Amino acid sequence: MCGIVGYIGDGSAKEAILTGLKNLEYRGYDSAGIAIGKKDKILLRKESGELENLIAKTQKSDFDGTIGIGHTRWATHGSPIRENAHPHLSADGRVAIVHNGIIENYIELKHMLTEEHGIIFKSETDSEVIAQLIGIYYEGDLLEAVRAAVKCVRGAYAIGVMAADVSDTIIAVRKDAPLIAGIGEGCNYLASDIPAVLGHTRDIYVIENDEIVVITKDDIKIYDEDMTRVSRDIMHVEWDAAAAEKGGYEDFMKKEIFEQPRGVKETLERRLTEGDEIWLDGIELSKEEIENIDRIYIVACGTASYAGIQGVTLFEKFAGIPSESDIASEFRYRNPLVNERTLCVCISQSGETTDTLEALREAKRKGARILSICNVVGSSVARESDDVMFTWAGPEIAVASTKAYTTQLICLYLLALYMGRAKGTLPDAEYRSVLAELKQIPDKLTEVLKTEDQIKTLAEKFYIKEQVFYIGRGMDVGTAFEASLKLKEITYINSFAIAAGELKHGTIALVRNQTLFFVLATQDKLYEKMLSNIEEIKARKAYVVSVAKEGNTRVAKVSDETIYIPNCADDVAPILAVVPMQLLAYHIAKMLKRNIDKPRNLAKSVTVE
Numbered sequence: 001m002c003g004i005v006g007y008i009g010d011g012s013a014k015e016a017i018l019t020g021l022k023n024l025e026y027r028g029y030d031s032a033g034i035a036i037g038k039k040d041k042i043l044l045r046k047e048s049g050e051l052e053n054l055i056a057k058t059q060k061s062d063f064d065g066t067i068g069i070g071h072t073r074w075a076t077h078g079s080p081i082r083e084n085a086h087p088h089l090s091a092d093g094r095v096a097i098v099h100n101g102i103i104e105n106y107i108e109l110k111h112m113l114t115e116e117h118g119i120i121f122k123s124e125t126d127s128e129v130i131a132q133l134i135g136i137y138y139e140g141d142l143l144e145a146v147r148a149a150v151k152c153v154r155g156a157y158a159i160g161v162m163a164a165d166v167s168d169t170i171i172a173v174r175k176d177a178p179l180i181a182g183i184g185e186g187c188n189y190l191a192s193d194i195p196a197v198l199g200h201t202r203d204i205y206v207i208e209n210d211e212i213v214v215i216t217k218d219d220i221k222i223y224d225e226d227m228t229r230v231s232r233d234i235m236h237v238e239w240d241a242a243a244a245e246k247g248g249y250e251d252f253m254k255k256e257i258f259e260q261p262r263g264v265k266e267t268l269e270r271r272l273t274e275g276d277e278i279w280l281d282g283i284e285l286s287k288e289e290i291e292n293i294d295r296i297y298i299v300a301c302g303t304a305s306y307a308g309i310q311g312v313t314l315f316e317k318f319a320g321i322p323s324e325s326d327i328a329s330e331f332r333y334r335n336p337l338v339n340e341r342t343l344c345v346c347i348s349q350s351g352e353t354t355d356t357l358e359a360l361r362e363a364k365r366k367g368a369r370i371l372s373i374c375n376v377v378g379s380s381v382a383r384e385s386d387d388v389m390f391t392w393a394g395p396e397i398a399v400a401s402t403k404a405y406t407t408q409l410i411c412l413y414l415l416a417l418y419m420g421r422a423k424g425t426l427p428d429a430e431y432r433s434v435l436a437e438l439k440q441i442p443d444k445l446t447e448v449l450k451t452e453d454q455i456k457t458l459a460e461k462f463y464i465k466e467q468v469f470y471i472g473r474g475m476d477v478g479t480a481f482e483a484s485l486k487l488k489e490i491t492y493i494n495s496f497a498i499a500a501g502e503l504k505h506g507t508i509a510l511v512r513n514q515t516l517f518f519v520l521a522t523q524d525k526l527y528e529k530m531l532s533n534i535e536e537i538k539a540r541k542a543y544v545v546s547v548a549k550e551g552n553t554r555v556a557k558v559s560d561e562t563i564y565i566p567n568c569a570d571d572v573a574p575i576l577a578v579v580p581m582q583l584l585a586y587h588i589a590k591m592l593k594r595n596i597d598k599p600r601n602l603a604k605s606v607t608v609e
């Protein structure tokens with residue numbers, strides 16, 4: 001979740017780096033810093049809090065040069081104070097570094113540097129050991145010093161390095177943390193993420209694990225760990241920088257909620273042929289290969305894991321393959337029964353979530369085929385998977401995931417239908433009817449978004465609540481989990497989701513006068529059961545807001561309020577039902593004046609375990 005930006009060229013390093021860091025704000029940060037090389041010196045500015053604080057400290061015109069590195073930090077080791085912000089300098093001030101990731105053996109390195117070299121550390125961070133190591137090894141050859149230093153460290157890193165007496169080169173190295181180099185005109189860039197350089201260039205090199213990059217103003221040279229030159233194709237980024245802006249909406253989250261009809265349409269329709277066959281966009285999955293799969297594990301975190309819960313139902317129903325959804329942070333510690341016949345479906349918006357990546361690697365080690373559903377081209381998950389199905393949602397900037405979730409669902413439907421059809425186990429009529437339902441979803445989402453005024457009125461009523469419950473059955477359970485997460489992460493209201501049938505096994509003890517329940521009741525086959533659940537909590541004086549399909553008037557009779565979604569098949573209802581819940585969380589957060597796009601303690605991409 002930290003961001004790195006570097007610049008070398010004829011222009012202003014300060015401007016390029018600060019613009020880049022601003023473009024990376026969505027990653028989340030709690031301090032920032034910049035180092036500029038000037039006349040054999042390194043000028044350093046760091047500040048905690050908003051980037052504006054750093055910008056204010058860099059206003060003087062003599063704070064600029066033609067080479068520099070910058071960083072936004074999200075605290076992992078050491079509190080979010082100025083001293084812990086990057087860049088970090090070596091003890092003699094000759095070397096500056098920025099680092100994303102975690103150095104696992106930093107305590108022993110720190111001890112060694114203190115005992116054997118008398119280094120006095122200025123920060124509490126693990127990252128500073130890198131600056132100190134390079135400082136120790138630097139005897140005129142910066143590249144060799146960086147290589148020697150990274151040989152000592154264990155962990156994950158993307159590191160950018162400059163030295164006071166090297167005015168024409170930035171060195172960078174990566175292992176398990178994202179890194180790119182941007183190709184400019186009369187200048188070149190270094191960054192952790194593509195948006196950082198998009199204002200300046202669309203041509204980039206994606207740096208791979210264990211590679212080292214030497215960047216000058218006219219050249220970018222990539223080497224492997226043995227210093228063999230690597231040739232890399234230039235990736236031309238198609239997406240528009242403007243797509244990453246708010247486009248007239250007050251917040252990115254609202255913009256992204258309203259982008260769902262389009263994102264879903266793209267993700268779905270670009271994969272359908274004229275005859276309504278599913279085309280998996282380059283993924284080769286033959287009948288034999290599918291028949292060979294005896295188990296599917298879906299691994300993901302947070303919202304993506306709730307998409308995974310729906311995936312289990314879809315894979316079992318349409319493809320007839322036993323499936324399980326696991327939280328990525330748990331998966332690899334329970335010795336999962338993965339082998340060559342396992343398909344591991346990793347779901348990740350960012351493609352950089354460490355827990356998901358580690359689960360992916362564990363499944364890969366055990367022989368599984370890895371098929372990922374991911375929103376970011378060139379991300380680590382995308383690159384390390386055997387196959388990738390991209391969600392064409394466009395960049396998701398708000399921390400709370402919305403359009404990534406609904407497009408992840410679409411990928412899961414397509415994959416499950418494709419597998420069932422290829423195996424011959426899914427009857428043609430069922431296949432066609434589910435596809436027909438899916439094709440109506442973009443228009444129906446537009447209808448759902450029209451309920452915003454009703455939802456806003458509900459938000460005005462409920463924003464004072466301290467606790468909210470979400471219940472559902474069948475595919476509504478996954479929706480309940482996702483709805484509850486949305487509410488808690490952006491409003492900070494305590495919310496709890498539970499399968500409705502589980503209520504009476506304990507949780508019902510919490511129900512009293514006016515306890516607020518959101519009841520997801522979109523599954524026709526479980527409708528009667530949900531009515532009983534509503535009666536059960538109403539008898540204990542709960543206040544019930546139900547989400548049901550148009551035409552289901554019985555639910556309105558027993559509920560205090562009802563939000564209707566357009567009529568649809570049970571199978572596809574989760575894609576529609578989640579949207580009013582996103583809007584509800586959004587409007588409650590708005591009433592509470594929360595920082596909607598950047599809720600407290602959260603970051604967009606969680607690159608620590």
Ligand code: F6R
Nearest residue numbers: 302303304348349350353400401
């Ligand atoms: C919640 C949210 C998180 C992410 C989770 C996984 O709104 O955004 O729960 O879903 O951190 O992130 P990705 O999908 O990037 O792997």
